[in-house]
Amino acid sequence: MTERTILALGGNAFASPGKPLTMARQFEFAKLVFQSLSPLLIDHRELVISHGNGPQVGHMLIRVEEALGKAYAVPLEVCVAESEGELGYVIIQTLHNVLNEWRQHRPIASILTQVVVDQKDSAFESPTKPIGPFYTDEQADEVRQRGFPLREETGRGFRRVVPSPYPREIVDVDVIESLLRAGVLVVAAGGGGIPVIRDGEQMRGVEAVVDKDLTSALLGELIDARLMLILTDVPCAYQDFNTPNQSPIGRIGIAEAQQLLNEGHFAEGSMKPKIEAAIQFSRRSGCRTIICNVDILDQALNGLAGTIIEQTEKKV
Ligand code: ADP
Ligand code: MG
Numbered sequence: 001m002t003e004r005t006i007l008a009l010g011g012n013a014f015a016s017p018g019k020p021l022t023m024a025r026q027f028e029f030a031k032l033v034f035q036s037l038s039p040l041l042i043d044h045r046e047l048v049i050s051h052g053n054g055p056q057v058g059h060m061l062i063r064v065e066e067a068l069g070k071a072y073a074v075p076l077e078v079c080v081a082e083s084e085g086e087l088g089y090v091i092i093q094t095l096h097n098v099l100n101e102w103r104q105h106r107p108i109a110s111i112l113t114q115v116v117v118d119q120k121d122s123a124f125e126s127p128t129k130p131i132g133p134f135y136t137d138e139q140a141d142e143v144r145q146r147g148f149p150l151r152e153e154t155g156r157g158f159r160r161v162v163p164s165p166y167p168r169e170i171v172d173v174d175v176i177e178s179l180l181r182a183g184v185l186v187v188a189a190g191g192g193g194i195p196v197i198r199d200g201e202q203m204r205g206v207e208a209v210v211d212k213d214l215t216s217a218l219l220g221e222l223i224d225a226r227l228m229l230i231l232t233d234v235p236c237a238y239q240d241f242n243t244p245n246q247s248p249i250g251r252i253g254i255a256e257a258q259q260l261l262n263e264g265h266f267a268e269g270s271m272k273p274k275i276e277a278a279i280q281f282s283r284r285s286g287c288r289t290i291i292c293n294v295d296i297l298d299q300a301l302n303g304l305a306g307t308i309i310e311q312t313e314k315k316v
Contacts, residue, residue, distance in 0.1 A: 003227050004046040004180065006220035008213055008277075009033070010232040011052040014087065021055050026087075030094040033231075036294040039301055040229075041095075042104055046180045048223065049091060050216045053083035053191030054131070057209070061132040061160075076131075076162060077194050077205035084112050084190040091187050107184045114171040114203065115193030115210050115218075121165035129164040129209055129269065163208040167193065167215045171203070173222045180223065189215045217277035221284045228281045228289040230274050235293050236307040237275060239265050251303065253312030254283050278309040286311045 013033045014026045040047060060079040074082070088110030095108050127149055134157035135143055140150050143160065150158040170176075170193065179186050192210030196203045213230060220228045237249045239260060249260065257279050266272040278289035292306030300306030 002043055002045040004223065004225045005040065005048070005227045005229060006216050006223070006225040006281075007037075007040065007047060007049045008216040008228070008230045009049060009051040010230075011054050012233040013051065013231065014090065015055055021059060026090050027094060030090050031098065033294055034091075034094050034098045036297060038102070039298050041099065041185075042102060044106075044183075046183075048176060048180065048186045048188050048219065048225070050189040050212055050219065051087055051091065051187070051191070052212050053080065053087060056083045056086060057191065058132050075205065076207040076209065077196070080191045080209060081112060081194045084110070084194065087190055088112075088187050095185060107182070108187070109179055109184050110187035110190075111172055111176060111179070113176075113189045113193045114196045115167045115189065115215055116169035116171060116198055116203070117165035117195050117206065117208060117210060118168055119197045119206075121163070123163040123165040123208070124206075127161040127163045129162050130159045131162050131209065132160050134159055163206075164211055165195065165208055167210050167218050170215070170219055170222055171196065173219065176219070177223055189219050211273045211277075213273045213277035214280070217281040217289075220281050225281075225285065226287045228278065228285075228287070230278070230289065230291045231294060231297070232274070232291065233293055234271075235296050235305065237266065237271055237291055241265060241267070241271070249307045251308040251310070254279055254309065255312075257309045275309070278307075282309050282311050 014029050015021050016029065019025065057079045060082060064074050092108045092110050099106060130151065135150065136157055140158035144150060148160050151161045152158050170189065176186055176188050192212040192215040195206050195208040195210050197206050217228060238246045239249055240246050257275055261275050266275050274291055278291065282289050288308055288310035290300050290306050290308050292300040296305040
């Protein structure tokens with residue numbers, strides 16, 4: 001079984017909630033995660049790995065602010081590019097080390113990936129994605145003066161909100177495809193990709209972030225992946241999440257997933273984009289999406305655990 005696979009790694013692959021983020025911890029966590037990915041890594045499947053970057057970009061924004069006037073400022077899309085560099089490095093080195101322990105050898109590459117978004121996307125009119133540190137009232141005034149919209153989160157202070165437009169096109173998809181054909185393990189579209197807009201023949205970056213699960217679905221579709229695997233910190237998606245009626249969602253069809261989505265079972269910005277990504281990928285590719293955590297990966301790959309969303313209306 002060597003089906004071409006797009007793997008979207010959640011932020012918990014590099015950090016543990018509650019523990020301060022350090023470089024050493026990111027390497028440590030990445031090692032634990034990749035050691036549990038042996039079912040995917042040792043069968044020579046064609047594999048693209050994308051990853052989240054929320055906490056890393058949050059820290060970059062703090063560095064930018066603390067250094068204002070001393071070091072040049074870095075706009076948000078450049079922070080995303082830098083996070084692809086940082087985590088791309090963590091992943092390719094860790095993959096190399098883990099594969100070496102297993103006496104496996106494969107070429108590995110990390111690709112800075114630009115993702116085209118639409119300048120007219122409604123996300124630019126009403127930014128909703130919270131990002132970076134929390135600010136006190138006074139700090140918030142300063143940040144507002146620099147032109148950044150903020151939103152208050154009850155009891156926690158103010159936070160920047162940025163547009164999260166829909167991914168339309170992956171600029172570097174042909175490079176990714178060539179590498180896959182050459183047997184390279186590819187890291188791409190980290191943090192949802194570096195958002196750019198097209199301006200006639202030219203491209204330029206925009207201050208935004210793209211959801212990594214939605215970009216992974218688009219990339220999976222474009223490279224004709226046969227499986228999308230979304231690894232996160234819960235074993236599956238749940239109905240009535242965090243209520244006494246919470247119940248796991250197992251194998252479902254696209255229509256059922258859409259219904260659960262419409263009924264509001266999935267939180268905005270966390271599980272909802274995963275389910276949207278799953279529906280989109282599975283509808284367009286006719287293949288399945290699995291949402292699970294690393295602990296149950298083996299069982300999930302065999303259809304025995306996790307949330308599995310698939311095209312049930314088989315073509316005859
Ligand atoms: P990742 O870094 O993997 O993208 P997220 O925090 O964005 O992680 O998404 C995973 C989180 O989604 C879970 O930890 C859980 O708290 C939250 N979540 C929201 N709604 C649901 C649901 N219906 N079922 C399962 N998890 C949910
Ligand atoms: Mg997420």
